[in-house]
Amino acid sequence: MYTLLVVDDEKWVRQGLSLTIDWLSEGIELIGEAEDGEEALTRILNESPDIIITDIKMPRMDGLDLMEALRNRPKKVYVIIISGYSDFEYAQKALKYGAYDYVLKPIEETALLEVVRRCVSDLDRENERRHHLTEMSGRIRESLPLARQHFLEMLLLGGIVDPPSELEAKWQALNMTLNPHALTVLAVKIHLWGPKASGEKDRSWIRMALANIAEEIAAGRGQAVACPIDHNADAEMVVLFSGDSSYDNKKKRRKYAFPDEMKAIIDAAKRYLGLTISIGISGPGSMTELAQCYEEALHACSNAFYDGFGKVYDSAQLSVQAYKPHAYVGPDGSxxxxxxxxxxxxxxxxxxxxxxxxxxxxxxxxxxxxxxxxxxxxxxxxxxxxxxxxxxxxxxxxxxxxxxxxxxxxxxxxxxxxxxxxxxxxxxxxxxxxGSGHRTRIVELGMQFSHQHYMKGITMNDAAEHLFLNPSYFSKVFHEEAGETYSKYLIRLRMNKAKQLLKTSSLKIYEIADQVGYADFRHFSKTFKEIEGVTPGQYRDLGI
Known part of the structure; x- marks a missing residue:
């Protein structure tokens, strides 16, 4: 419902406009009348109508002056001018001032309604556009952290080769608070996840919590942005830092105890999340050098393999050689x-x-x-x-x-x-x-039968019958030799096959259940969740 104010110095005109048209049926509420521009302006400031129908010539403040007074208001108002033939030049001037349209006197209801309906239609479109922009702005705000993470991850991994000017433009567009010309890279490696990380979804939440902790502590020295990295064997997270990065390039030493803050991150990760982590710190660099800085931080952090977990490894404090990329192949190639x-x-x-x-x-x-x-x-x-x-x-x-x-x-x-x-x-x-000879052969043949027929809903009795063995004897031998019951082995086999299909096919859940030997897909889903900690659908969505 839109609101309307009628402005005219002649009472009979105001009453005619108010009483002869069924405004409510047009989706409009008539909120009042005013006899000149000054009175109208007071009501407009208090009641903020959507549409104004006003005469162009009035005492004290006419229609043109009223429009001029409304020009700088934040909310747009649609002004329809009433004009006599002798005032036509004023009407044209009013259009230049931003009037929506004009209607000539004497006023014909059909002509006025035609203008009003167009005005309502435009208001509908304007409101829809504004709503769309609001929604879009909300989505942009929500997606901005993901866009930042993707951009930073590409820079760190050397996946962006844009010119520096374009990189800086993207940096600004993503509202990065860091100084792009004075950056330090912190590589964070999670060695032990602790009891809270039962699945990949839990690990994702833990990475986010660790990112918040790292940003808050590192920010004590300047600006910090954490970037969790999924599916990376060398580091689970990177923290980019810019601030008081005093660094003596000749002595390769920091002039402040930056690693002290990093040790605080390690302690907080242990205390609040149950994690054992190590941190590697690079030397300073610009955004165009992030890939090199990231590699330097990884090299520093990898010293934990030799010197132990839960420590800070600062490249400025390490006598790191300029290693050439050389793959380690073990004592020899065989x-x-x-x-x-x-x-x-x-x-x-x-x-x-x-x-x-x-x-x-x-x-x-x-x-x-x-x-x-x-x-x-x-x-x-x-x-x-x-x-x-x-x-x-x-x-x-x-x-x-x-x-x-x-x-x-x-x-x-x-x-x-x-x-x-x-x-x-x-x-x-x-x-x-x-093994133990004959007993080992029984288990091998039982497993072979299971791999060939798991999709048919077989049971332990079927496997025993296939081997011409008593079910109790087969069950006892299998458990003793394999270290688990046949039922658990068969369930695990089916779940592994189901995970392969969830990763590599577009089959529906009930189709996968049928292909791995479950006639009841609800029983399959329940069993899958008990073992994997997530439903089949969640497993597929997570892309584990």
Whole structure:
């Protein structure tokens, strides 16, 4: 409903306009009348009408003066001028002043309504546009942090090669509060996530909480912006800092105790989030040098692999060599092949020797290879070893290889702890390989049958029947040899297949449930959530 004020010095004209037209049916509320511009202006300031119908010639303040007085008001008002033939030149002048339209006297109801209806239609469009702009502004405000994060992530990873002038324009457009010419990069690595990180969604929230803590503490020295980084093995978050970055380039030393604030971030992460983190600090640089600064911060932070977690590693305090990019391949190019062979043969002595050789070689490699490249290389070596073992045991994926992946490959361990964890996991896999003859063969054949028929809704009884065994005996042997019940093994197998389909296909949830052996997709969804901590739909949305 729009509001209308009628202004005319003749009472009969005002009453005629007020009484002869059904304004409510036109979506308009008549809020009153005024006999000249001065009275009208007072009412306008108090009641803020949307539409004004005014005579052009009136005593004290006429229609033109009234329009002039309204010109600088923040809210637009639509003014319809009433004009006689002799006042036509005034009407034209009023249009130049911004009048919406004019109606000649004597006033014809149809002509006036035609102008008023156009005015209402334009008001509708104006309000719709304003509402759209408000919504769009809200979306921009909401998406601005994501746009900033994407922009910073691209700069840090070297994904933007725009000229400096364009980069600075984008920097300003994203309302970045940092000085683009005096930046320090802090690489934050989360080593131990603690009990609150049961799934990827939890980890995402923890990264955001850690970002807030880091920004608040680092801001004690200047401006700070945290940028969480997903799916990165070297760092979970970067903090960009600009402020009192006093830095002696000749001595490569900071003139203030900036690492003190970083230690406060490490302590707060432990106290409030249960995290064990390390922080690497780069030297100063501009926004065009962020990729180099980020790499420098990563190199600094990677010293935690040798010297321990929960510390600040400042590139200004480290005697870091100018390492050439050099991939660490282990003691030689065949280390994982030899260790894999020892595992297959169940040769515990050779396994011990292989682990000791790797740890000793990694320790000595620090003198010539960056800790960052050493830790990356060892991670790849261990992944390759695990893949070789799985390829040699296509139906026996548990529990040995699962323990190896959980406690070594997917665990972030310093070099001082890596040897014992690796040795224990490999010896466990080797003991499985030795097995116990006929009983091991039963488990292998049971797993093979499961992989071939899991999509058909098979049970433990079906597997036992296929092997011509008593179900109780098969269940007992499977549990003792595999380290888990057949039912748990079958559920895990089906869940792994379901996760593959959720990642790689566009099948609906009930179709995936059917393909992995669940006739009731509700039972499938419930089981999936119990194991993974999220529903199948959430798992797909998170892109885990």
């Amino acid at each position: 280390w994982e092949t030899r260790v894999h062979q020892a595992m297959k043969l169940g040769d515990d002595g050779a396994i011990h020797e292989g682990v000791d050789l790797l740890i000793e070689h990694a320790q000595s490699a620090r003198e010539r290879i960056s800790p960052l490249h050493v830790s990356r290389g060892i991670r790849l070596l261990l992944q390759s070893l695990g893949q070789k073992w799985e390829a040699a045991h296509p139906y026996r994926t548990a529990p040995g290889i699962d323990r190896f992946n959980e406690t070594v490959v997917n665990a972030d361990l310093p070099l001082a702890q890596l040897g014992d964890a690796l040795r224990h996991a490999l010896l466990h896999c080797a003991s499985e390989s030795r």
